[in-house]
Amino acid sequence: MQPRSDIDDLARFKSEAMGFLSGLVPISGVVFYSVDVNLNPVDHAFHRIESDRNERYTEFFHRLDPFHPRRFAATGRPIVSLRDLHQRYHGGEYHRRFMEPLGLDYEAELYLYCSGQMVGGISLHRSSELGDFTGSELELLGTARHFVEHTFTTGRSFDATRRVDEWGLTQRERDVLRLVREGAANAEIGRVLYISVPTVKTHLQHIYDKSGLRSRAQLIARLGATDRGPDLGYGN
Secondary structure, X not given: XXXXXXXXXXXXXXXXHHHHHHOOOOOOEEEEEEEOOOOOEEEEEEEOOOXXXXXXXXXXXXXXXXXXXXXXXXXXXXXXXXXXOOOXXXXXXXXXXXXXXXXXXXXXXXXXXXXXXXXXXEEEEEOOOOOOOOHHHHHHHHXXXXXXXXXXXXHOHHXXXXXXXXXXXXXXXXXXXXHHHOOOOHHHHHHHHXXXXXXXXXXXHHHHHHHOOOOHHHXXXXXXXXXXXXXXXXXX
C-alpha cells in the first residue's frame, strides 16, 4: 500500500506554494488544483477561501468558469488574466452568481505543464478593493510559476516508480483499472464488463484500498504518470 506521506507531501507542497505566491503580490484567496487526463480540475487546495465553496463549483459553476483548464490547455498559455478572456467577466453569470458573493472580483490563472500536458493550475483571486493584477505583478507571478511548475511536476515522479503489479490486484480489478485509465465512467465500465454499477464501485474501493489512493482523480494521475502507463497485464 502506498504510504500516506506521498499524498500528504503533495498537499503540503500546494499549501506552501500558495503561501509563497501570496507573499509576492496582494491576494484575497488562492486555489491550487491538479488537472486530470480529461482536463478537469481536481484535488483542490485552498488558501483564504473556504473549502466548502468548492461543492457549488464542482456541481455546476465549473461549466461557466472562463478559466477552466479545457479552455486553455491546447494554447499552452502559462498565465491568463481577465484581459485575456474573450468574454465579458464582470456582470457575467459566473462572476455574478459565484465569485461576486465571495467578494472576489479579479482573477489570474497560472497553468502548470509537464511534457506539454497541463497537469495543474493555480487560481489567484482579488477583491474589488485590491483591484486587478498589474502587468508587473503578472510578470513576477509568471517568473514564480516556473519554479512552482518544476517542483510540482518533479514531485510527481515518485508516482511513476511504483508499479501497479505491486498492488496485488485481481484480474477483474485490473480490467476496471484499465477502463478507468481510458476515461470510462462507472456506467460505461459496467456495460463493457457486464457488471452492475455497484459492483464497479466495489472493485474501485478495493483498488483504492490496495493502492493507498483516495479518489478517482488520484488514481488517474498515478496511471498517467508515465507516457507508456503501468503494465496492466494486457498484450501478453
